[in-house]
Amino acid sequence: MCCHISTFAQYMEVPRDTSYTIISTFFHNKKYHPNIELAKQELPENVVAYENVVYTTLHNTPYGERELRLNIYRPKGKNVYPALIMVHGGGWNSGDKSLQVPMAMAIAAQGYVTITVEYRLRPEANYPAALHDQKTAVRWARANAAQYGIDKKRIAMSGCSAGGQLATLVGMTNGSKRHEGNGEWAKQSSKIQAVVSMDGCSTFISQNNIDDTNEKARKHNKMPMTAQWLGGLYEDAKENWTEASPVVWVSRHSAPVCFINSQLSRYSDGKEELIKKLDAYGIYHESYIHDAPLHTFWFFHPWFQPTVNYTVKFLDKIFKNTGKRK
Numbered sequence: 001m002c003c004h005i006s007t008f009a010q011y012m013e014v015p016r017d018t019s020y021t022i023i024s025t026f027f028h029n030k031k032y033h034p035n036i037e038l039a040k041q042e043l044p045e046n047v048v049a050y051e052n053v054v055y056t057t058l059h060n061t062p063y064g065e066r067e068l069r070l071n072i073y074r075p076k077g078k079n080v081y082p083a084l085i086m087v088h089g090g091g092w093n094s095g096d097k098s099l100q101v102p103m104a105m106a107i108a109a110q111g112y113v114t115i116t117v118e119y120r121l122r123p124e125a126n127y128p129a130a131l132h133d134q135k136t137a138v139r140w141a142r143a144n145a146a147q148y149g150i151d152k153k154r155i156a157m158s159g160c161s162a163g164g165q166l167a168t169l170v171g172m173t174n175g176s177k178r179h180e181g182n183g184e185w186a187k188q189s190s191k192i193q194a195v196v197s198m199d200g201c202s203t204f205i206s207q208n209n210i211d212d213t214n215e216k217a218r219k220h221n222k223m224p225m226t227a228q229w230l231g232g233l234y235e236d237a238k239e240n241w242t243e244a245s246p247v248v249w250v251s252r253h254s255a256p257v258c259f260i261n262s263q264l265s266r267y268s269d270g271k272e273e274l275i276k277k278l279d280a281y282g283i284y285h286e287s288y289i290h291d292a293p294l295h296t297f298w299f300f301h302p303w304f305q306p307t308v309n310y311t312v313k314f315l316d317k318i319f320k321n322t323g324k325r326k
Contacts, residue, residue, distance in 0.1 A: 014063045015123045017094035022102075025296050033294060039304035041102045044109040048076050050148070055117070055140040056133070056184045063124075068133060070140075071097060071116045072148055073108035082154035082319050083113040083141050084311075085192075087134060089161030089200075089296075092229040093122045100160070103298060106308045112315065113150050115141060119166075122229050127244050132181025134170050138192055139185035154319045156194035156255075158311060160298050161267070164200015168246040168274075171195035171255035178243070194318045195257045196311050198298055203245040203270030210234045210241075245270065250277035256284040258314035260307055262292040286314055 026038045043049055050072040058066040074081060084107060088099040097116040104114035119133035138155060145152040159167030173179040174191040203209070204226065216224045217233060230244060231237040242248055247270045257278065261268050271287075278285050288310050290303050297303035 012063050014066065017090075017121070020090045020094040020099075022099060022299055025299060029294050029296065029300070036294075036300040036302075039102045039106075039299060039301060041105065043073075043105055046075055047073050047105060047108045049073050049105075056136050068118045068120070068136075069097070070118060070137060071101065071104065072113065073101075073104050073115075074113040074149060075108060075111060078149065080149045080151050081111055081113045082156065082315065083115060083145075083150045084196075084315065085115045085117060085134070085137055085141060085155065085157045085167075087117060087119070087157065087159035087163030087167050089159070089163045090121065091225045092127075092130060092162045093225050095121070095162075099299075100163075102304070103308060103311075106305075107312060110308075110312045112312070113148055122225070126228070127230050127240050128179070128181065130166055131169055131179060131244070132183050134166055135179070135181055135190040136183030136185060138170070138190040139183070139188035142188040143185045153193070155192050156196065156315055156318070157192050158196035158198065159200055160198040161200060161295065164197035165202070165244075165246065166200075167195050168197045168200055168202055168257065169244060169249070171257065172246040172249040172251075172274075174253040174255060175251070176249060179249070191253070192255050194315060195255050196260065196314060197257060198260045198307065199262050199264070199267035199295055201267060201269045202274040203247040204230065204241045205234070205245050205248070206269055209269055247274045247277065250274065250281065250283075252281050252283075254278070254281065254283055256318055257286075258310065259285070259287045260310055261287070261289045262295055262297050263289070264293075264295055267295060284318070286310075 052069045054067045055070050056068050086100040088095045097118045100116040104116050108114045117137045120129040142152040157167040171192050213224050227233050230240040234241050290297050292303050298307050
């Protein structure tokens with residue numbers, strides 16, 4: 001239980017589903033894919049870490065003063081680098097920022113300030129809280145760019161699974177007031193310059209997804225987690241289902257996207273439609289498909305390092321290397 005309790009609200013702990021971890025995912029997948037190996041979490045010699053930094057404080061919540069935190073990894077020294085904000089997955093319900101740490105450390109070693117972000121999950125909060133938290137994290141990065149050596153003109157976001165959906169939504173809604181929220185650092189822009197989506201869906205409103213969700217709800221007599229997060233089945237929460245679908249919001253302000261996918265096609269829902277819309281605006285995109293027969297490929301060898309390489313190669317191209325290191 002937390003200390004320094006001053007109100008009844010602060011006696012309430014933030015509800016958390018802690019079932020989704022790197023280790024639990026490894027042992028689950030090892031049974032079916034015995035050749036996989038877990039990527040090591042080792043801070044590279046040339047990287048410095050700043051962990052559990054508060055990026056926003058939410059007031060008047062059922063849990064008291066609710067602090068959201070992030071980790072920062074950056075090359076040693078005083079140079080200025082582009083930033084990559086990294087969003088963990090977990091079905092909008094579980095997981096935490098530690099899931100992104102191995103990749104964050106590896107990418108930081110190649111000339112980026114990487115930032116892994118805590119955000120509100122179910123059952124603490126439904127959509128759009130998670131989106132608003134990510135937008136706030138981008139604004140925080142710009143507001144604190146000088147302290148952490150961030151080039152505020154070069155900020156990207158990556159995400160895995162549910163995090164991929166959120167990262168893509170942030171990038172597609174650049175400049176969209178209805179998606180911004182009322183979080184801190186309002187004087188800063190939440191616009192990002194690139195997105196890397198790792199097995200993140202690009203739409204909720206495909207007929208296939210709507211039908212699948214309805215069937216699961218009927219079969220199990222319980223709403224699937226996606227529907228819970230969005231506030232109900234499609235028929236009851238159409239506005240949220242539409243507003244949370246990145247494919248709906250592509251505009252000339254949207255960011256370039258790198259798609260990195262497994263062999264499991266259900267995690268690419270909406271990708272081809274999104275690509276067509278990016279093409280219509282002349283917005284750059286890349287796609288890579290691993291031979292991975294499992295979803296969480298970013299945790300494991302042999303796919304961990306290629307995923308890091310694809311990400312860095314794409315970001316280097318977007319940020320043009322020139323001016324990347326100042």
